[in-house]
Amino acid sequence: MSILTQSETPHELAEVLLDLVTDTLDYPVCAVRYVEDDRLVPTVASPPGQEILGPHADCAVDGPHAAAEAFRTGTTLHYNDAAEADGIDAPSPLQSVAHVPLGPYGSLSVGMTESGSIPPFDVRLLDVLAQNAESVLRRIDHEQELVDAKETAEKMSRLKSAFLANISHEIRTPLTSILGFAEAIGGEVEGARRVEEVDLASLARFSSLIEQSGQRLMDTLTGVLNLSKLQAGEMTLDLEPVDLAAEAAAAAHEFAPQADGAGVALELTEEDTAVWARADRSGVQIVLRNLLSNAIKYTEEGGTVWIRARTDGEHAVLEVEDTGIGMDPNTADVLFEAFKQASEGIGREYEGTGLGLTVTKEVLDQMDGAVAVETEQGEGSRFTVWLPRAAEEGEEPERGTSGS
Missing domain, CATH: 3.30.565.10 (Histidine kinase-like ATPase, C-terminal domain)
Structure with missing residues (x-):
């Protein structure tokens, strides 16, 4: 169990499970299946098992295979005589079989070619082993969630920095122009002693530049507002x-x-x-x-x-x-x-x-x-x-x- 808890990935844990079953419990036929896209996919299988059964195929979670049945029900299926499987498994050289669920992750399968060769005590050991394996898989999942959360937080921090840099630039630049051109208009008017001396061409140019800067500000705020409303579900789209x-x-x-x-x-x-x-x-x-x-x-x-x-x-x-x-x-x-x-x-x-x-x-x-x-x-x-x-x-x- 100490070795089992040191696993850092699901595949590494599957290999440890395989070693424990084949070496410690001395059952040469063993396979670990994990769930992928509603199928139980063989992750590791013992060489003797592959020699006896050939390549292990994946099976549908809702299919008739005993490994799938054990996974769905969360209950260990143990047959001292493969004929007792009553059609759940296809005929095979195995006689004694046990399929043990690994919680929501998959199943552990053990088999022997002799009838009655997996005693109840060993079935209980397999249950305990599978329960510990499920705990380790949950811990691996949790650790991965923490890593993902950390990466997401770091990404959001970078996005926040980019947002502040972009928004400050997109607001400060046109505002500086607006204030500068408004001041220039004021200086132009104040410097003229009579209305006739006001340079209308300059005023028109300054006014146009103020309008352009104001439009840039409006575009910036519109983009932020649209994104905010869309993500909050507050923008109604009539199709x-x-x-x-x-x-x-x-x-x-x-x-x-x-x-x-x-x-x-x-x-x-x-x-x-x-x-x-x-x-x-x-x-x-x-x-x-x-x-x-x-x-x-x-x-x-x-x-x-x-x-x-x-x-x-x-x-x-x-x-x-x-x-x-x-x-x-x-x-x-x-x-x-x-x-x-x-x-x-x-x-x-x-x-x-x-x-x-x-x-x-x-x-x-x-x-x-x-x-x-x-x-x-x-x-x-x-x-x-x-x-x-x-x-x-x-x-x-x-x-x-x-x-x-």
Whole structure:
């Protein structure tokens, strides 16, 4: 038992169990099965057992195998004569068998080729051994939970640091601009002796810069608020037929000035017919705005951004593709984690909180949608969004909310 408690992994414990049964209790036929995906999968088996029975196959938890029966009932099954198994086991060279449950983890099987060769006292020893093994497995599980909790806490701490750094930057920078330009306007007005001397061109330029900084502040707060409401289940999404082609056209029109200002060509691929999806119109716009904003932001002057809507089997599809900076494909999956983009260092070269793609994924999850990215460093990126397809605007959809 002392050796058993020193096991640090389930596989190590299975090997110790096997050694104890075959060496200490002197039963050459032994196998330990663990539960994986509703099946009892042989983890370790003694060589003599494999010689007698051949390779041990896994078995369904709800199947007729005696090991599965012992696991389901939590009761040791012991047969002095294999014929007593009454069909639970397939015919085999074994005569005496015992299947002992390992709690919720699996089962321990012991067998002999002679009838009546596993005495009741040894069956009790196997019960005690299995109970101790279950305790060790629970301890291993608990230790793993503590390790996972520690890693989660460390990750949350890093995310908190990234959040504070990003938010402070995204608020302080536009606020500094707003205060500076407001002071410049005040100085311009105070320095003029008459109204006619006020430089209206300067005032207009300062006003425009204040507006831009204010919009950046609003975008920052909107991203944080949207993510918070989505995760708290406070953003209601009404699912109904939405024409993705029309929504794509509206988003392209909205972002045309931003693309022109960045020197980026924004091209809309229009379908001849509507592309109906079962979605929430405001949710679709959140997705499009985030994807288009990122595409334009990370595309250099002279590049191109495409937006497309199409059907694909049972799905309605949106695509936003660009010729921008792209990224390493191996790191693309983490883009949908909150603040991950900025924490990798890219955020400080390009403004933003790193929340856009996180909000995008949250919205799509609550509309039964999905998003994926194909990208290559220096070659650009393509984000593809799938939503359930709706037949037409007049269909009567199921209605739901984003409660969880």
